[in-house]
Amino acid sequence: MPLVRIDLPAATSTADVEAVSNAVHHALVEVFRVPEDDRFQLIGRRGPGELVCTPQYLGIAHSDRVVIVQVTCSPGRPGALKQQLYARIAAGIAGATTFAAADVIINLVESLRENWSFGEGIAHYVLQDRERAGVPAS
Amino acid sequence: MPLVRIDLPAATSTADVEAVSNAVHHALVEVFRVPEDDRFQLIGRRGPGELVCTPQYLGIAHSDRVVIVQVTCSPGRPGALKQQLYARIAAGIAGATTFAAADVIINLVESLRENWSFGEGIAHYVLQDRERAGVPAS
Amino acid sequence: MPLVRIDLPAATSTADVEAVSNAVHHALVEVFRVPEDDRFQLIGRRGPGELVCTPQYLGIAHSDRVVIVQVTCSPGRPGALKQQLYARIAAGIAGATTFAAADVIINLVESLRENWSFGEGIAHYVLQDRERAGVPAS
Numbered sequence: 168m169p170l171v172r173i174d175l176p177a178a179t180s181t182a183d184v185e186a187v188s189n190a191v192h193h194a195l196v197e198v199f200r201v202p203e204d205d206r207f208q209l210i211g212r213r214g215p216g217e218l219v220c221t222p223q224y225l226g227i228a229h230s231d232r233v234v235i236v237q238v239t240c241s242p243g244r245p246g247a248l249k250q251q252l253y254a255r256i257a258a259g260i261a262g263a264t265t266f267a268a269a270d271v272i273i274n275l276v277e278s279l280r281e282n283w284s285f286g287e288g289i290a291h292y293v294l295q296d297r298e299r300a301g302v303p304a305s
Numbered sequence: 306m307p308l309v310r311i312d313l314p315a316a317t318s319t320a321d322v323e324a325v326s327n328a329v330h331h332a333l334v335e336v337f338r339v340p341e342d343d344r345f346q347l348i349g350r351r352g353p354g355e356l357v358c359t360p361q362y363l364g365i366a367h368s369d370r371v372v373i374v375q376v377t378c379s380p381g382r383p384g385a386l387k388q389q390l391y392a393r394i395a396a397g398i399a400g401a402t403t404f405a406a407a408d409v410i411i412n413l414v415e416s417l418r419e420n421w422s423f424g425e426g427i428a429h430y431v432l433q434d435r436e437r438a439g440v441p442a443s
Numbered sequence: 444m445p446l447v448r449i450d451l452p453a454a455t456s457t458a459d460v461e462a463v464s465n466a467v468h469h470a471l472v473e474v475f476r477v478p479e480d481d482r483f484q485l486i487g488r489r490g491p492g493e494l495v496c497t498p499q500y501l502g503i504a505h506s507d508r509v510v511i512v513q514v515t516c517s518p519g520r521p522g523a524l525k526q527q528l529y530a531r532i533a534a535g536i537a538g539a540t541t542f543a544a545a546d547v548i549i550n551l552v553e554s555l556r557e558n559w560s561f562g563e564g565i566a567h568y569v570l571q572d573r574e575r576a577g578v579p580a581s
Contacts, residue, residue: 170373170375170410170412174485181354184354185354188357202362204359204360204361204362205359205362206357206358206359206362207357207358207359207373207410208356208357208358209312209349209351209355209356209357209373210351210354210355210356210357211349211355211485211487212352212355213485213486214488216457216460216461216486217485217486217487217488218484218485218486219464219482219483219484219485219486220482220483220484221480221481221482221483222480223480224478224480224481224482224561224562225561225567227561227562227563227565229562235446235483235485237446237515239375239412239414246557246566246569249557249558249566249569250565250566250569253560253564253565253566254564254565255564256560256564257560257562257563257564258564268562268563268564269562269563270562271560271562271563271564272446272483272560272561272562273559273560273564274446274515274554274558274559274560275554275555275558275559276414276515276552276554276558277554277555277558278412278413278414278415279413279415281384281387282387282412282413282414282415283411283412283413284391284394284395284409284410284411284412285362285363285365285410286362286363286365286367286395286406286407286408286409286410287365287395287406287407287409288391288392288393288394288395288396288406288409288411289365289388289391289392290384290387290388290391291363293384293387293388308511308513308548308550319492322492323492326495340500342497342498342499342500343497343500344495344496344497344500345495345496345497345511345548346494346495346496347450347487347489347493347494347495347511348489348492348493348494348495349487349493350490350493377513377550377552414552416550416551416552416553417551417553419522419525420525420550420551420552420553421549421550421551422529422532422533422547422548422549422550423500423501423503423548424500424503424505424533424544424545424546424547424548425503425533425544425545425547426529426530426531426532426533426534426544426547426549427503427526427529427530428522428525428526428529429501431522431525431526
């Protein structure tokens with residue numbers, strides 16, 4: 168269910184791209200309890216001038232090597248869980264790549280469960296929620 | 306009103322890109338009753354490793370040729386209509402391109418009608434809704 | 444807090460890209476009262492066929508040189524302020540670049556204040572709102 172857009176400098180090594188991708192996914196699995204095989208990510212390599220980031224905001228200084236992670240996911244998770252997710256993503260990226268935790272910017276966009284299809288044109292969560300509620304399919 | 310981001314493999318032929326673009330637009334016109342000339346799309350060609358998709362999720366297997374369609378549109382359409390949209394998009398793409406229906410991933414993000422401007426800095430739907438309600442412009 | 448995605452033709456000059464980036468940021472600062480150092484933007488240069496725009500919609504004609512600005516920001520600003528933002532962005536871009544005001548398309552996506560982290564994995568606005576409310580940090 169999460170659709171994750173990860174944008175980072177074009178000069179990032181393939182190893183770092185993969186490690187960022189993994190760190191974000193593992194954080195979603197561990198903190199948000201997203202299924203392990205629910206993984207959909209778009210990586211954007213941004214050239215010079217295409218990833219604009221303030222040198223400093225809210226007391227945190229940013230280098231010129233920033234990662235921006237935008238996660239579209241289902242709504243309603245408590246704020247405390249979101250806090251944990253941010254911490255896990257930033258620590259995971261900093262621990263496995265050359266990016267600093269200070270340079271990990273995260274934004275969640277929440278979208279209803281009925282707003283997803285994972286192939287074959289099926290509204291998977293509509294069917295899933297109906298089954299759980301014991302409503303017949305037709 | 307819909308702003309559509311379509312991401313697909315960089316190696317996709319121009320003919321397939323155009324056919325995907327058309328299939329998504331026609332589905333929006335036919336199912337969501339979007340005006341024919343309300344067409345705004347961003348196509349992202351993703352290189353190797355930049356479009357990360359699970360091999361299988363919810364019983365649907367994915368190849369390495371996946372299309373991800375993210376549609377930002379107005380809120381409040383009923384779930385049944387969204388289901389129809391997904392079916393129409395997936396069938397339209399599979400019918401007109403080399404992509405499989407199983408490889409069409411769709412996500413809707415809903416955004417208020419007042420959140421759009423289609424040029425000249427005008428909040429078009431604010432004016433439109435005001436006119437319909439019979440409220441004078443100033 | 445705003446995360447701004449700006450998509451424009453790949454052939455756009457560096458000077459125009461910078462001027463568009465500045466115009467959008469200044470409008471957010473002046474109209475939405477976003478802090479000057481709260482600047483996070485992703486510029487997408489789109490090749491031929493990758494930026495699809497209707498020739499005309501709602502009475503506004505578009506050239507083949509269009510700028511699409513999608514701003515993810517906090518929810519709840521009044522419609523009248525959004526109208527001012529659109530006007531300021533379009534005028535700012537038209538005044539400083541070779542793009543026409545008619546070719547500036549804008550969409551806002553609203554996302555809760557708890558949905559942001561600006562580095563170090565901190566949920567900055569959660570902490571900020573807690574402080575303002577006089578709630579102790581732990």
